Amino acid sequence: MKVLIAGAGRLGTQIAQVLCAARNDVTLIEHDENRFAELQGMPSVHLVAGDACEPALLAGAGAPSCDLVVAATGQDEDNLVISLLAKRQFGVGRVAARVNDEENAWLFDPQWGVDVAVPAATPLISLIEEATGATDTVALLRLSKAGVEVIETAITEQSRASGHLLGEITLPAGTVVATVVRDGHPTVPRPEVRLLPGDELLLVSHEATEQEIHAVFQ
Structure with missing residues (x-):
């Protein structure tokens, strides 16, 4: 599976590590230069520097051929823009977005391109199961097939x-x-x-x- 993750904070990075362990093709986008520098050398993950809200950057990072896009930034407005671009402009089959503020949860629906809305407090295990839609291979992070x-x-x-x-x-x-x-x-x-x-x-x-x-x- 080809996966693009926007936001290399703790959540985005953990998702990337787990999906790489399951031998998926993972690209991680981060706009903060210092954070990007910290992640240099992360094994198996393709790192892209820049703003994932920019259509050109998403295209260059491989969004048109992705099976899954995860919008995992710390800003709800950014996650909504990324989701909408992924779904409407690039036709990504499955889009998951992190909801940082519960008051904004009502916005995270198919109209914004969101297939799976994940509250910030959701455990990593559940998030990956929901985002990938592959509980048979990722359930409880027991990646049995790999x-x-x-x-x-x-x-x-x-x-x-x-x-x-x-x-x-x-x-x-x-x-x-x-x-x-x-x-x-x-x-x-x-x-x-x-x-x-x-x-x-x-x-x-x-x-x-x-x-x-x-x-x-x-």
Whole structure:
């Protein structure tokens, strides 16, 4: 499946990581130069710098041939514009949009090109299931067809991994860290990253169980 995600905040980046783990073709658009620089080196994701509300940029990023567009910016007005362009101008088959302000939820309907309206508080698992419309392959993030499991774990003050460099952590076989989310911002998981209380990790594994991964960090 070819996917375009507008907005590389925490939500957009996590969606990109998970869908890449399921071997989808994912493009991630971000307009903030500093945020874009932080994401350089993200594996398997095509990064595009610019404003996703611009039709020319969406076209250049591959919107006309996408199966799914996810508008995941922090601005409802931007998400509506992106959705409308994706559906009306580029004929994208499925468009999902994040609703940041509940008072604006009534706007997120097919008239604006939105097939799936997702409240900001929706868990990542449910969001991806609804957005892709493929609960058989993505349910609970157990990507069985790809033989991949995506697991989230959080670092607390009591965690054994707290204070350690990521490179010092011995992971189970067949497991990699996809991203480290700190203060709401996902970062590239470099070995020199020191894990701190409050950090959230997204890991991808095709061998280890959730319990085995939690045991390493907790």
